[in-house]
Amino acid sequence: MKRLIIFAFFKSFSLSEPPNELFDQANKLYIQESYIESIKLYENILENNKGNSKIYYNLGNAYFRINKVGLAIWSYKNALRLNPRNKDISYNLTIAENYKVDRVTMPYTSFLLEKYRQVRMYLTADEWKLFGSLLFFALALNSLFRKMAILKNRFSSNISQVLIIFIISVHILILDKYSQEKKSYDEAIFIKKTNALSGPLSDNHQILFEVNEGSLAEILRVNDDWVYIILLDGNTGWVKSETIRFIK
Incomplete structure (x- = not known):
């Protein structure tokens, strides 16, 4: 199926x-x-x-x-x-x-870092903000119940500690996610096969490497009709802007 x-x-x-x-x-x-x-x-x-x-x-x-x-x-x-x-x-x-001609080998990342990235991507930034707000509400509600003697002080204190840890973790994640979305460079996909050059003028610079359709790149600099890119494997070079399409 x-x-x-x-x-x-x-x-x-x-x-x-x-x-x-x-x-x-x-x-x-x-x-x-x-x-x-x-x-x-x-x-x-x-x-x-x-x-x-x-x-x-x-x-x-x-x-x-x-x-x-x-x-x-x-x-x-x-x-x-x-x-x-x-x-x-x-x-x-x-x-x-899977239909790409070649696939760039991803740099090694630790198990914990990979899991963190998966968790970060699971929700949008606004959804993480809502989740953080709900945790704050739960913390306030727990404090209210403790003052009203609905919950035992020791049990309520343990809940508060857990909630505070979650709140700090979620807000660190939110800041990280926003920093990723507001970063100074953009991401783009190559929509056609092209050569990356050592400079923004094809007549005066040498070919560094070939980039195939579907490859992901980060845009570091823009110079008229040329963009300076870095691939996932760390290779950098200049390509024509018409060969890429920015991820919005």
Whole structure:
């Protein structure tokens, strides 16, 4: 059953969102296998509206159907940032990444650091803020119960200590997540194969390495139509801005 997820798509917005005729029309075109036409409509919606995980997800499926692996990965990553717990998006992203020509070997990370990153990604920044607020409320409620003698002092004290530890941990995580989202550099996906150069002028600089479609990079600097990137393996170089698409 898992392999069928790649063909699935969201048919409508949730009840809390306004209906969108273009979205329905794009979905109909997708069903009719008019993928290029459906892509144009999905992209049009994104240009005129705030990003929505359902639009990015459907767009990723359409790009995948026409073998635009880089653009499919870009779409799924945007969808996952907006809806980090969606298993269908995660699965389709994994499928698309498996179609990359090469895969950069990730630097070694410890088990605890990897688990921390997974926990951090499980909720959005706003959801972590809400969770932190609920912990504060629980701490205040516990203090109130102790003053009213509803809870024994020793038991209440233990609860308070646990809650304080959780509150500190969650707020450290929130600060870390916001710092990641507000960092000075951006992330981008390569939407086409290209060469990374030693400088922003192709005539005067040498080729350093080749970057394949679908690769993830961090943008360190922008110089007109050129961007200075760093890959996950630490390689750096200049590429044309038309070869990448920023993750929003």
